Amino acid sequence: MMHWMMDSRAGFLFLLIAAFVIAALVYALPIFLAWTMGSPYLSAITLLDIFLGWTVLGWIAALIWAMASGNGGTFDEDGPSRHKPSF
Template structure:
């Protein structure tokens, strides 16, 4: 397996594509965090990451902004609130 991966042109192309995909995922991490946390500054974080993310300082600034500006709720709190609201809306007679 290692011979194919390191010793053939196909293995080299596979490593190259895998490396590019991992690099893009790391580069887009601030944008993905802003989206998943529901940040109201999603567009600004995205623009900062696209325009200045290639600098280390710009990427770190976008990452910190994304983590600091998210809604302060857990992922499952919305579902719990909906269940509790439904549970309390029924009258008890």
């Protein structure tokens, strides 16, 4: 299998497309986390990731911002929210 991937054009193209898809998913990770966690700053995190994510510091900043601004730090939609008063 590896011989086919390394020695043929189709194999190289497959590896190139697979690497591109994986890189795109990693690049969009802060956006996905902000959307999943219900961040109120989703549009700002998206813009930061798109325009400055290619720099490592911009991507790390977007990732930290997405994780810190979620709905109480849970992935659960029914989890406690910071906007609801608890008595």
